[in-house]
Amino acid sequence: MPAAKKPAARRAHRPKKCPDCKGTGEITETVRVGPRKGRATADQQTSLCLTCLGSGDAPTD
Known part of the structure; x- marks a missing residue:
């Protein structure tokens, strides 16, 4: 009797990056800064990505 076949290994699905x-x-x-014109300064700050909401995965439709 022939040996039983093993199922093929599946690759893990990785979502695309944002x-x-x-x-x-x-x-x-x-x-x-500034109340009216809001002039830009040389400083920068990090913020949450609004496209992926911080997950890092590309949004799906």
Whole structure:
């Protein structure tokens, strides 16, 4: 009697990286100061990526 076949190994599905944050989940934004014009400064801060909501995975439709 022939040996039983083993099922083929499946590759784990990896979601695509977010195009905006490149998979990190965070983006940098320029700090703005001033009440009316909001002039940009040389400082930057990190913020949550609004495209993927911080997960780093590309959004699906």
